[in-house]
Amino acid sequence: MKASSFGYARPESLAEALELLARHGERAKLLAGGQSLIPSLNLRLSSPALLIDLGNLSELEGIALQGKDLRIGALTRHRAIERSPVVAAHAPLLAQAAPHIAHVAIRNRGTFGGSLAMSDPAAEWPACCLALGASIVVASARGERRVQAERFFKALYATDLAPDEILVAAEIPAAAADSRSVFLELARRRGDYAIVGVAAQARRSKGRLQDVRLAFLGVAAVPLLARRAMAALEGGPCDAAAIAAAERALGDELEPMADLYHSAATKLHLARVLAGRALAALAA
Amino acid sequence: MNERVAPERLAPEPRAEERKAPPAQTAATGYIGASVPRANAKRLLEGRGCYVDDLKLPRLAHVVFFRSPHAHARIRKLDLSRARTQPGVLAAFDGRAIAEYCSPWVGVLGHLKGIKSPPQHAVAIERACSQGEAVAAIVAETRAQAEDALQHVEAEWEELPAVTGMEEALAGRTVIHPELGDNICFRRELATEGVEQAFAAADLVVEETFGFGRHTGVTLEGRSILADYNAAEHSLTVYQATQAPHMMQDIFSRHLGIPEANVRVICKDVGGSFGIKVHVYPDEMATAAISVMLRRPVKFAADRLESFLTDIHAREHKAKVRLACTRDGRILAFDLDDLTAIGPYSVYPRTSGIEGNQVVNLTGGPYRHQEYRARLNVVFTNKNVTCQYRAVGHPVAVALTEGIVDVAAAKLGLDPAEFRRRNLIPDDAYPYTFPSGIKFEKLSHHQCLDKLLALMDYAGLRAEQAQLRTRGVYRGIGLAAMIEVTNPSPAFYGVGGARISAQDGATVRLEPSGMVTCLSSVTEQGQGTDGIFAQICATAVGVSVDQVRVITGDTGVTPYGGGTWASRGAGIGGEAVLQAGKALKSNILDLAAAVLGADKATLEVRDNAVCDKATGESKLPLAEVGRIGYFRPDTLPLKFQAELSATRHYTPREYAFTFTNGIQASLVEVDTDTGFVRLLKHWCVEDCGTVINPLLVDEQIRGGIVQGIGAAMLEECLYSAEGQLLNGSLADYLVPMTGDVPDIEVAHVCTPTRQSELGAKGVGEAGTAGAPGAVMNAINDALAPLGARVTDQPFTPERILKALKKV
Numbered sequence A: 001m002k003a004s005s006f007g008y009a010r011p012e013s014l015a016e017a018l019e020l021l022a023r024h025g026e027r028a029k030l031l032a033g034g035q036s037l038i039p040s041l042n043l044r045l046s047s048p049a050l051l052i053d054l055g056n057l058s059e060l061e062g063i064a065l066q067g068k069d070l071r072i073g074a075l076t077r078h079r080a081i082e083r084s085p086v087v088a089a090h091a092p093l094l095a096q097a098a099p100h101i102a103h104v105a106i107r108n109r110g111t112f113g114g115s116l117a118m119s120d121p122a123a124e125w126p127a128c129c130l131a132l133g134a135s136i137v138v139a140s141a142r143g144e145r146r147v148q149a150e151r152f153f154k155a156l157y158a159t160d161l162a163p164d165e166i167l168v169a170a171e172i173p174a175a176a177a178d179s180r181s182v183f184l185e186l187a188r189r190r191g192d193y194a195i196v197g198v199a200a201q202a203r204r205s206k207g208r209l210q211d212v213r214l215a216f217l218g219v220a221a222v223p224l225l226a227r228r229a230m231a232a233l234e235g236g237p238c239d240a241a242a243i244a245a246a247e248r249a250l251g252d253e254l255e256p257m258a259d260l261y262h263s264a265a266t267k268l269h270l271a272r273v274l275a276g277r278a279l280a281a282l283a284a
Numbered sequence B: 001m002n003e004r005v006a007p008e009r010l011a012p013e014p015r016a017e018e019r020k021a022p023p024a025q026t027a028a029t030g031y032i033g034a035s036v037p038r039a040n041a042k043r044l045l046e047g048r049g050c051y052v053d054d055l056k057l058p059r060l061a062h063v064v065f066f067r068s069p070h071a072h073a074r075i076r077k078l079d080l081s082r083a084r085t086q087p088g089v090l091a092a093f094d095g096r097a098i099a100e101y102c103s104p105w106v107g108v109l110g111h112l113k114g115i116k117s118p119p120q121h122a123v124a125i126e127r128a129c130s131q132g133e134a135v136a137a138i139v140a141e142t143r144a145q146a147e148d149a150l151q152h153v154e155a156e157w158e159e160l161p162a163v164t165g166m167e168e169a170l171a172g173r174t175v176i177h178p179e180l181g182d183n184i185c186f187r188r189e190l191a192t193e194g195v196e197q198a199f200a201a202a203d204l205v206v207e208e209t210f211g212f213g214r215h216t217g218v219t220l221e222g223r224s225i226l227a228d229y230n231a232a233e234h235s236l237t238v239y240q241a242t243q244a245p246h247m248m249q250d251i252f253s254r255h256l257g258i259p260e261a262n263v264r265v266i267c268k269d270v271g272g273s274f275g276i277k278v279h280v281y282p283d284e285m286a287t288a289a290i291s292v293m294l295r296r297p298v299k300f301a302a303d304r305l306e307s308f309l310t311d312i313h314a315r316e317h318k319a320k321v322r323l324a325c326t327r328d329g330r331i332l333a334f335d336l337d338d339l340t341a342i343g344p345y346s347v348y349p350r351t352s353g354i355e356g357n358q359v360v361n362l363t364g365g366p367y368r369h370q371e372y373r374a375r376l377n378v379v380f381t382n383k384n385v386t387c388q389y390r391a392v393g394h395p396v397a398v399a400l401t402e403g404i405v406d407v408a409a410a411k412l413g414l415d416p417a418e419f420r421r422r423n424l425i426p427d428d429a430y431p432y433t434f435p436s437g438i439k440f441e442k443l444s445h446h447q448c449l450d451k452l453l454a455l456m457d458y459a460g461l462r463a464e465q466a467q468l469r470t471r472g473v474y475r476g477i478g479l480a481a482m483i484e485v486t487n488p489s490p491a492f493y494g495v496g497g498a499r500i501s502a503q504d505g506a507t508v509r510l511e512p513s514g515m516v517t518c519l520s521s522v523t524e525q526g527q528g529t530d531g532i533f534a535q536i537c538a539t540a541v542g543v544s545v546d547q548v549r550v551i552t553g554d555t556g557v558t559p560y561g562g563g564t565w566a567s568r569g570a571g572i573g574g575e576a577v578l579q580a581g582k583a584l585k586s587n588i589l590d591l592a593a594a595v596l597g598a599d600k601a602t603l604e605v606r607d608n609a610v611c612d613k614a615t616g617e618s619k620l621p622l623a624e625v626g627r628i629g630y631f632r633p634d635t636l637p638l639k640f641q642a643e644l645s646a647t648r649h650y651t652p653r654e655y656a657f658t659f660t661n662g663i664q665a666s667l668v669e670v671d672t673d674t675g676f677v678r679l680l681k682h683w684c685v686e687d688c689g690t691v692i693n694p695l696l697v698d699e700q701i702r703g704g705i706v707q708g709i710g711a712a713m714l715e716e717c718l719y720s721a722e723g724q725l726l727n728g729s730l731a732d733y734l735v736p737m738t739g740d741v742p743d744i745e746v747a748h749v750c751t752p753t754r755q756s757e758l759g760a761k762g763v764g765e766a767g768t769a770g771a772p773g774a775v776m777n778a779i780n781d782a783l784a785p786l787g788a789r790v791t792d793q794p795f796t797p798e799r800i801l802k803a804l805k806k807v
């Protein structure tokens, strides 16, 4: 299929982009890496009147340690995160997750911000942002604001972004010295969106886990923080009993939707298996 | 014959396995058996391929189709008037308008007794019988404009009950085509005389039901056609991605009412076919009709969604199979009950009865039992049509056979390899007639089995498997012996009345420069046919392979023939090339004898020159033969006429099919918590007779195995109960990617067919035939200690978890 015709603008600054967006509102679509948007245009699932290409906004690109936060610009490519020593040092969970995102060719173009804005329930970055307690920085002609990841992902493919807002960055608290992280997912083929996945982080000292964060992908309409499972583990030893309790708790809080190949029950089972493996790795 | 080795730059360093075992050679040596890289690979890699969609003709129009969103619905209203007024739109047609230029067809064959199907139109009239069936065509200056206009077609539908389940179709409470009386397209029953008795007398009878998901071929290049009608000549030139240009020439001629000689079908590069592109597709027929109607070139290229919706699907089967054997492991009989659903029409002109028919012919195929009973029901449903796809029926028959054989072996406490050894038809039993009636010229099951077990270190793997199990690692080893139909004679289609040629022709021509042009009726789909024909031709004539140019895929140019299907290109088309090449050589020697005043019997063609047979001394370069033959025949003896081209045709006569055989093995590891299967290794030993190009043969096997792995693990066209396709994209319909495919080791036993001088049998489908059965048996071997089994392909994690009772 061919996309229906659309207008195209390539602003030179964020201000110009915001101005265009304010003017055209929902008739416009932002174009970042294009790895999700272009297929949807070609399938005529979306037919915006105007594409606003963010490609020239170098101010939205880059990875930097700012105080205690790691700031990742919206236009930073998946591949740049995957290869960044700063990310590996201060947010190792992201480095662990990156290779699971699609294939290299797609990671070379797809962007961090695009993935967060897209908010696919099976995408890696949204779940990582939840696990890491990131805050999402968004801008509009009205100004800039920050939204906690936990409040950013609202519903299936829906975020807290208003039609005139652009996601500019995410700020991620840098990992503490005793912090551990694990990212696991199951996909039928390497590079496919996950059936289920888990992004886990905790501080471990004297055999006990603290600040446990378990975020799941693929088990609900949005990435989900498994608060009951987290509570079952918080402050205690991560032994077989605790892991079993956490796995049990998942049954009350995950709301997996069946996909083409897996029932909700299968997804819940797989989420439990992954949780067990992730926790065993955290404790190891 | 020539003993030449390929020139340095053409012959790569042989791979280790080739060094170990040089392929057997028949009378023809030369390049036969050499891994000559094919000439077209570099061009395609450089992006210089030319596919139908690359063609642009003056006044080219583009057609898109308005397709039924429903599985079964009556068209209450179809208003194209708004679509007609959209920018760039040239015309819009419904089924009635197109039917005036293109007559309907019926997909039946005389030798499939009782097969029935209703007439099918290029564009449906009144009623759509599956989702995606075209009900209107929009023609515009560009494809994008045509798609824009599509959104302005106004249709009102009256939904009719959709029959989507096979059992439901068989029961026939709702009949899709009332005029046919029931939903049964084709039915076949067969029983040997002693089959009842064999089951009654058996020590052990085992039974299992296996399911096979519908899948499709997923060619890189989608179906595409550019039809260019020339009113002044009443002629039609069709550029088409097809496997069978002569068959299509006949069909365009008959259904559009244009004399055969005025229809020319040209295949430029074709980007993969696998059987998908050997059928008559309504939208392609409509495109040709519209070219006639508009008197201008019209192009249609299926996009990926259209491909998933309308490319033929294959292999939706549910089959119960029983096996009777003695206590000491002798198989006495097989009993098969197969049900398969083919969509609302039997596909023209090969019919959708063949796949099930093959399952009946082939089930139990490698074994020596004498009794067999089979029942086949082929039913209509309101899903897309199914038809012949790579290895037609074989993957089903092999998985059924090998699956039940493993069940029996386990019940008897026999090792699966040993059980097979006791039952495979002995290598010295040929010629042999199998209980289903098929005849084998000469197979090599036992040699293949022995070679496979050694190649994979079967005993070592079994020991490792046992040891790993004690650590909770579940590995499985699966075997699948197989037979495969290749080099079909007219028994396949021609006897049933289809105008499908089972013979192929080749013309080999010496050019004035001494180069050789070879024209063949077999076509190139990316499989390397052109390459092996160059090898055969070079060998037969006595020239180096870089002197040969091969031309295929043009009914206006090549001899008449069948094209590419049923693993026939090398065995049938190759023999024609060999014979034409030999005839040309003889003609060259006639001319040389006249020029040299020598006895023809003392001359030979070698290294691009006529030389003395005894001493090898070069006497007359072929460039000189060409120069004299074409420009200075006046210097030749008065009565001598130079004949520097020759045409030969070939059809296998003695056997209806040249069967091949082989055996595959798969090693897997099952994660019993997630149901994920890791394919660790795959082996195949097969016997395709003369190996013309080991590199191409091995890659055909590997590619085929990958498609078989796709069937076993990933691929299924999923439909809702209402008949809606649920996975019409490559994100949702999963094909194996390189990362999902294990190392595949290939080895050969070579039993050349004696029906031809070349001795080649087919090889294109063997990989696909055996892989699903081998993988299934490996998974079940891994699961055996846990008391679980899977029998429904594809083996998704969920199906495995269910078998393990974990979900």
Ligand SMILES: Cc1cc2nc3c(=O)[nH]c(=O)nc-3n(C[C@H](O)[C@H](O)[C@H](O)COP(=O)(O)OP(=O)(O)OC[C@H]3O[C@@H](n4cnc5c(N)ncnc54)[C@H](O)[C@@H]3O)c2cc1C
Pocket (backbone or CB within 6 Å): A029, A030, A031, A032, A033, A034, A035, A036, A037, A038, A039, A054, A074, A075, A100, A101, A102, A103, A106, A109, A110, A111, A112, A113, A114, A115, A117, A118, A120, A122, A123, A124, A125, A161, A165, A166, A167, A168, A191, A192, A193, A194
């Ligand atoms: C074959 C394939 C496999 C894939 N597999 C995975 C996978 O396993 N995991 C995964 O996470 N992703 C996967 N993806 C998606 C990929 O990661 C995309 O790159 C990503 O989802 C979107 O990023 P993008 O930069 O390409 O955004 P685009 O496609 O350009 O845009 C996506 C959406 O986000 C909006 N948008 C983009 N940037 C901003 C911004 N700064 N502010 C506000 N809105 C914005 C756009 O308007 C659009 O609606 C896959 C894609 C493909 C094609």
